[in-house]
Amino acid sequence: MSRKNLIGLLPIAAVLLIPLLTQNPYLLHMFILSLLWIVLGQSWNLLGGYTGQISYGHAAFFGVGAYTTGIMVKSGQSPSTAWWGLLFGGLMAALVAAFIGWVCFRLRGSYFSLSVLALSEVLRLVAVNWNRLTNGAEGILFIPAFTQKTYYYYIVFALAAVNLGVIRWVMRSKPGYYFLAIREDQDCAESLGIDTTKYKLLSLLISAFFTGAAGAFYMNYMGFIDPGIVFSIADISIMMILVTMLGGAATKWGPAVGAILFILVSEIFRVWVGSGHLLFFGVLIIAIIIYFPNGIVGTLVDRRTRKRRLRGAEAVA
Amino acid sequence: MTALLELKDVTKRFGGLQAVGHMTFSLDKGEILGLIGPNGAGKTTIFNLINGFYPPTSGTILFKGKRIDGLKPHTVCRLGLARTFQVVKPLARLSVLDNVMVSAFSRTNHREEARTTALEATTFTEMDAWRDVPAGSLPLGMRKRLEMARALATKPEILLLDENFAGLNPTEVEKTNAIVKKIHATGITILIIEHNMRVIMAISHRLICINYGEKIAEGTPQEVATNPQVVEAYLGAAHA
Amino acid sequence: MSPQVAGQLELLGQVLISGILLGGLYSLIGLGMSLIMGVMKIINLAHGELMMVAMYITFWAFTLAKIDPYVSLLIVFPLMFLLGVSVQKFLLTPVMEADTVLPQNQVLLTVGLGLVLSNLALLFFTANYRSVPVSYASKTIYWDLKLGGQTISLSFSYPFLVAFCIAGVLGASLFIFLAKTDTGRMIRATAQDKRAAALMGINTKRITYITFGLGAALVGAAGALLDPVYYLYPQIGGPFTSKAFVITILGGLGDIPGAVLGGLVLGLAESLGSVYISLGYKDAFGFIIFVLVLIFMPRGLLGRGRA
Ligand SMILES: Nc1ncnc2c1ncn2[C@@H]1O[C@H](COP(=O)(O)OP(=O)(O)O)[C@@H](O)[C@H]1O
Ligand SMILES: [Mg+2]
Numbered sequence: 001m002s003r004k005n006l007i008g009l010l011p012i013a014a015v016l017l018i019p020l021l022t023q024n025p026y027l028l029h030m031f032i033l034s035l036l037w038i039v040l041g042q043s044w045n046l047l048g049g050y051t052g053q054i055s056y057g058h059a060a061f062f063g064v065g066a067y068t069t070g071i072m073v074k075s076g077q078s079p080s081t082a083w084w085g086l087l088f089g090g091l092m093a094a095l096v097a098a099f100i101g102w103v104c105f106r107l108r109g110s111y112f113s114l115s116v117l118a119l120s121e122v123l124r125l126v127a128v129n130w131n132r133l134t135n136g137a138e139g140i141l142f143i144p145a146f147t148q149k150t151y152y153y154y155i156v157f158a159l160a161a162v163n164l165g166v167i168r169w170v171m172r173s174k175p176g177y178y179f180l181a182i183r184e185d186q187d188c189a190e191s192l193g194i195d196t197t198k199y200k201l202l203s204l205l206i207s208a209f210f211t212g213a214a215g216a217f218y219m220n221y222m223g224f225i226d227p228g229i230v231f232s233i234a235d236i237s238i239m240m241i242l243v244t245m246l247g248g249a250a251t252k253w254g255p256a257v258g259a260i261l262f263i264l265v266s267e268i269f270r271v272w273v274g275s276g277h278l279l280f281f282g283v284l285i286i287a288i289i290i291y292f293p294n295g296i297v298g299t300l301v302d303r304r305t306r307k308r309r310l311r312g313a314e315a316v317a
Numbered sequence: 318m319t320a321l322l323e324l325k326d327v328t329k330r331f332g333g334l335q336a337v338g339h340m341t342f343s344l345d346k347g348e349i350l351g352l353i354g355p356n357g358a359g360k361t362t363i364f365n366l367i368n369g370f371y372p373p374t375s376g377t378i379l380f381k382g383k384r385i386d387g388l389k390p391h392t393v394c395r396l397g398l399a400r401t402f403q404v405v406k407p408l409a410r411l412s413v414l415d416n417v418m419v420s421a422f423s424r425t426n427h428r429e430e431a432r433t434t435a436l437e438a439t440t441f442t443e444m445d446a447w448r449d450v451p452a453g454s455l456p457l458g459m460r461k462r463l464e465m466a467r468a469l470a471t472k473p474e475i476l477l478l479d480e481n482f483a484g485l486n487p488t489e490v491e492k493t494n495a496i497v498k499k500i501h502a503t504g505i506t507i508l509i510i511e512h513n514m515r516v517i518m519a520i521s522h523r524l525i526c527i528n529y530g531e532k533i534a535e536g537t538p539q540e541v542a543t544n545p546q547v548v549e550a551y552l553g554a555a556h557a
Numbered sequence: 558m559s560p561q562v563a564g565q566l567e568l569l570g571q572v573l574i575s576g577i578l579l580g581g582l583y584s585l586i587g588l589g590m591s592l593i594m595g596v597m598k599i600i601n602l603a604h605g606e607l608m609m610v611a612m613y614i615t616f617w618a619f620t621l622a623k624i625d626p627y628v629s630l631l632i633v634f635p636l637m638f639l640l641g642v643s644v645q646k647f648l649l650t651p652v653m654e655a656d657t658v659l660p661q662n663q664v665l666l667t668v669g670l671g672l673v674l675s676n677l678a679l680l681f682f683t684a685n686y687r688s689v690p691v692s693y694a695s696k697t698i699y700w701d702l703k704l705g706g707q708t709i710s711l712s713f714s715y716p717f718l719v720a721f722c723i724a725g726v727l728g729a730s731l732f733i734f735l736a737k738t739d740t741g742r743m744i745r746a747t748a749q750d751k752r753a754a755a756l757m758g759i760n761t762k763r764i765t766y767i768t769f770g771l772g773a774a775l776v777g778a779a780g781a782l783l784d785p786v787y788y789l790y791p792q793i794g795g796p797f798t799s800k801a802f803v804i805t806i807l808g809g810l811g812d813i814p815g816a817v818l819g820g821l822v823l824g825l826a827e828s829l830g831s832v833y834i835s836l837g838y839k840d841a842f843g844f845i846i847f848v849l850v851l852i853f854m855p856r857g858l859l860g861r862g863r864a
Contacts, residue, residue, distance in 0.1 A: 054661045118844045129837035174422045181419045184408035193394035193423030250658045282672030289666045293657040
């Protein structure tokens with residue numbers, strides 16, 4: 001492993017040590033939420049940032065993951081088997097994604113973006129109305145398996161690490177190059193031998209799987225879900241976009257930076273301001289698009305490459 | 318000689334407009350066939366039909382005796398037909414090398430192999446110094462060259478070149494000319510659209526001239542250039 | 558005809574009537590969206606939230622100054638037009654040319670705008686459900702039909718009927734405006750080919766301002782017309798944004814007459830579905846038709862939109 005990769009692992013190692021330094025449940029709760037949102041941001045980023053397919057309804061996959069887990073528990077399994085939800089919730093989300101991708105990716109433009117938004121609304125309605133399966137608007141409640149937050153911390157940490165690892169690996173191999181090519185120019189990608197429908201679908205499946213797994217973790221950790229929470233457009237779908245844009249779309253660490261800031265700001269609003277966090281985030285989305293389109297990490301990376309490019313241009317000239 | 322690519326009575330209509338009509342010609346293995354005609358004659362549309370961007374309204378297209386009309390562009394590419402775009406399509410935020418690697422992946426699943434192919438293709442097209450530059454910030458001449466490098470990296474049997482000389486300065490024209498000859502020397506069959514008559518007369522073995530989507534002349538460059546209908550088409554276009 | 562059959566017919570007739578009346582309002586919402594889609598090639602994901610703003614304007618005009626919702630159209634239309642123009646001029650146009658990694662940054666911006674509008678409403682007007690208690694809110698007009706010896710009695714809700722008629726007048730005016738006036742022709746030219754329109758000397762920037770203004774004014778009018786028959790709360794916009802894009806896709810992206818059809822189809826689907834299938838899924842029927850249309854006729858019901 002190269003020196004650069006080792007340095008990249010340092011922050012990961014540091015994060016791994018946090019529970020040894022503090023057992024404060026409140027702090028750990030904040031870290032757990034941050035890691036959860038890192039998974040959500042990274043997953044959205046794979047599809048939106050790297051592949052250029054904007055989803056306004058990723059809550060669909062989050063909700064399916066959460067409900068798969070909740071239903072598993074409700075149908076007689078003990079809460080500890082609910083951890084299988086991480087796998088099955090992810091797979092169910094991917095299955096739903098396969099359907100919507102199959103319908104939409106043959107078409108260009110914003111069809112996918114809108115359909116996935118519509119899908120998340122339909123699923124919310126299903127969750128509200130299919131009482132026998134989902135317990136309707138009341139939601140699903142169970143006692144979480146652990147009282148110790150440290151366990152949850154390591155589980156969601158593992159999820160985030162696997163998520164990051166898979167995305168890194170994909171982006172360094174053939175599909176990753178294909179995702180970027182599709183984002184840049186679909187006609188060109190097709191003429192270079194890329195089955196754009198297939199690769200868009202692949203990107204969506206990976207993204208939906210991890211979003212579903214994150215939903216499953218949420219169910220396990222919070223012990224309560226209802227349709228309004230897990231299928232929320234404002235609180236899940238749009239916030240996933242915000243997290244990615246804030247940190248920087250199509251960057252390695254952007255979603256992580258975005259997620260941490262997002263949790264921090266949410267918490268500041270919850271504790272000190274009371275309400276209005278969505279108003280603030282709405283303004284933030286507009287401000288980022290107008291003034292800061294590459295996000296935090298994207299802007300930093302841009303500066304660095306511009307410097308390097310200047311040096312490169314001298315070499316060429 | 319055996320026909321590598323054959324168009325048989327191919328017609329393409331866009332609504333009421335017939336962009337290509339009853340086009341029939343074949344491309345033999347190892348030759349350089351030039352396609353000329355005034356602007357809007359339907360040359361690019363022919364590429365788009367061969368390449369699979371549009372299905373023909375009627376007619377058939379055969380590659381090595383097998384029908385390829387109606388196939389998707391990515392399938393056509395994998396069969397061994399590569400093209401360049403008149404209106405260049407760089408993958409703007411990717412470096413030149415990454416652009417070429419993307420196309421090299423059409424023949425391999427391994428990153429290192431794709432990289433090797435891409436390095437070769439960029440060297441072949443003399444773009445070494447530009448490898449790390451984002452394709453979106455290349456000057457026009459280099460964008461046209463990138464089109465060729467990318468097409469080459471798909472390891473095609475037939476290369477479709479769409480006005481790769483347009484907008485180049487005389488030195489660049491010479492360079493591109495040399496590269497096209499070099500490509501041909503590796504055994505790749507070439508179908509080339511070009512407006513620069515000096516270039517196309519010199520480089521092609523055979524010429525086809527089309528006007529309003531229909532073939533009006535076919536033969537050696539000399540025959541076609543002196544064909545009265547061809548002269549008329551060009552002068553007519555110039556006078557219009 | 559037996560009384561049972563007559564009863565069934567009465568129900569069906571009633572369902573069709575309410576579906577078409579509701580569909581008229583939906584058409585108005587869809588027209589605004591389709592106009593914006595046609596010219597700017599973007600989906601306005603703050604469309605429902607713009608409607609919500611208009612509903613609050615109407616509500617306060619009634620509450621504070623006793624202005625009838627139909628009269629307040631005269632205030633709502635110009636105010637919403639101005640709001641739309643400002644949104645296009647100060648938010649959307651500036652980011653149009655920006656080079657960003659994420660595509661659709663204008664649409665993303667409308668997402669942010671929707672969030673801001675609904676949460677501003679929440680801040681100022683609280684989450685309370687409100688209604689405009691007009692005297693005619695539950696007034697009904699009956700129409701008795703003699704059929705095969707049985708009487709079929711159909712009812713029309715007065716505010717819905719008025720809303721339908723006003724929506725019809727507004728829609729017709731829009732078509733006349735687009736067909737007969739210079740500005741209207743310029744809008745159509747810009748929608749067809751923006752670059753060519755610019756080359757012919759059309760100030761396409763100004764056209765986009767007017768278009769977004771009109772789009773906002775139309776959906777605003779729909780909001781004012783809905784006030785007498787709907788509850789009003791800050792989050793009401795979201796579902797209507799969804800309805801608006803469903804209508805637009807049903808009609809074919811950017812197809813303006815298609816939007817009218819899309820609105821009627823959605824109204825009928827919701828009305829038929831909620832009576833004959835299940836009320837709980839009322840809002841899902843539109844989406845189901847939407848998915849079917851996507852699979853089988855992606856250019857919209859009329860087959861003329863951009864695929
Ligand atoms: N996708 C399309 N839709 C409608 N018309 C088209 C399309 N592509 C090309 N055309 C028309 O077909 C004709 C031939 O165009 P083209 O093949 O680009 O000409 P050339 O490459 O010879 O200059 C032109 O009139 C052009 O406007
Ligand atoms: Mg051309």
